[in-house]
Amino acid sequence: MTADALDTGRLRDLIPGVLAALVHRGADFATAEDAVQEALLRAVDTWPGRQPNDPKGWLITTAWRCFVDLARSESARRNRELRMSGEPAAGPVAPVDETLRLYFLCAHPSLTPTSAVALTLRAVGGLTTRQIAQAYLVPEATMAQRISRAKRIVSEARLDTPGDPRTVLRVLYLVFNEGYSGDIDLAAEAIRLARQLTATTGDPEAAGLLALFLLHHARRPARTRADGSLVPLAEQNREVWRRDLIAEGVTILQAALARDRLGEYQVQAAIAALHADAQTAEETDWVQIVEWYDELVGLTGSPIARLNRAVAVGEADGPRAGLAALAELDPKLPRYTASAAYLHERAGDTATAAQLYVEAADRAQNLAERNHLTLRAAVLHQRLMGHGS
Known part of the structure; x- marks a missing residue:
């Protein structure tokens, strides 16, 4: 097994369990994360020549030693060191998956959604700060500060108040919706993490x-x-x-x-x-889709679900029915205007649709969406000019 294979494959899969094990033993999150990174570097250097029989146990033992060294080197951590029970014995580690605990810590209620996503990618996903910064299109220093603040918040928070399951799922949902950019595919990363969470829970x-x-x-x-x-x-x-x-x-x-x-x-x-x-x-099958949206609205009461339902009604029962459902919602909702433009276009009201597409383009949340809506407006304007000539 090569160092590259370890770095991008098996080692990365072991990160959550090792980090969670250290936190479970009383290590503060920020220092534990540093200790795990040091243990991983040592594994990359030593495993290609002699891989241990119990890789996770080796990493936990090595990371714990690193943590103790880090704790001793900082006077501010001496009180915490006194509570430590000592270095765990070497040898096989019980196959208890601590990954779930780490998910919940990263989704701590004290964190903002953005910070929770970044910390999840760093601690559970095993991505580097540089990779996460590239994915978010921000400077590495900015992302490093964001992650450091998140780790500090989690380290200082009470560990008996982790994030709830809905927050954990929401964080993964946000990771997926970030899509991909640079050399990091966050959609694929979210799928990988969701597989772990599903298998764990x-x-x-x-x-x-x-x-x-x-x-x-x-x-x-x-x-x-x-x-x-x-x-x-x-x-x-x-x-x-x-x-x-x-x-x-x-x-x-x-x-x-x-x-x-x-x-x-x-x-x-x-x-x-x-x-x-x-x-x-x-x-x-738009009729069945409307029925599922009814279920979603009943479960969440989400205005966005109601908006999507209105569009589905427009497909199932005709654009006028969709516009009637849309009229019951707040026009300030994201993509409300774009949805109205689409339904008016379907209803044959080209002039209104063209104007609404222009307005929707001005409110678009990203460049690709803005370009698409602008193009639709241009096509309809051209159609109107053709009819008027």
């Missing part, structure tokens, strides 16, 4: 989230054109959708639904599965 909502990720990720090859412009779902080339990911996502979702503990991520995955199941856009 057996929670049907964690499984629902994993299924949702897989079903959305399956459509990624068709989501943008070569020039980076967005391709709406109805116009995507479904032949390039990843059918293997769709099949896996549907299988995971069905098993989760069979446990009869319905949650919002399972519902969202069910909606995604209906889109994935349609061979063409015209074959989409």
Whole structure:
């Protein structure tokens, strides 16, 4: 096994459990994280020549030694050192997965969502600060400060008040929605982390989230054109959708639904599965999608879910019905104007749709979305000019 393979493969998978084990033994989060990084460097140097029989146990023992050294070197940590029970005995470590504890610490209620995501990527995902900074398109120094603050907050917080399961799932959801940039694919990273969480907890909502990720990720090859412009779902080339990911996502979702503990991520995955199941856009079962949105609204009361439901109603019962459902919502909602533009276009009200597309472009949340909405407005304006000539 090469050092490169260790660094990007097995070592990275061991990070959460090792870090969580140190925290469980009383190490403060920030110093424990430094100790684990030092242990990993030693593993990269020594394992290619002689890999231990119990890699996780070796890392925990080595990291603990590093932690004790770090604790002794700082007078501010002497009180904590007195509470330590000593170095754990070498040898095999009981196969207790501490990863879940680490997820909950990274989703601590004292952290902002942005900080929780960054800390999760660093501590659970094993990404470097540089990689996370590249993914967020911010300077490495800025991300280093953000992660340091998050580690300090977690270290100073009471460990009996970790984040709740919904927060953990929400953090992973935010990781996935960051997509990808630079050399770090956060969507793929979220899938990897969701697999770990699902295997650790057996929670049907964690499984629902994993299924949702897989079903959305399956459509990624068709989501943008070569020039980076967005391709709406109805116009995507479904032949390039990843059918293997769709099949896996549907299988995971069905098993989760069979446990009869319905949650919002399972519902969202069910909606995604209906889109994935349609061979063409015209074959989409919009009536059933509306029914699932009714479930989602009932579970969450989310205004965004209501907005998406209105668009689905427009597909199932006609654009006028969709506009009526949309009229019951707050026009300040994200993508409200874009949804109204689409439904007016479907209803044949080209002039209103064109104007709304312009307004929606001004409110777009990213450049690709702005360009797509601007293009739709231009197409409709050209159509209007053609009819007027």
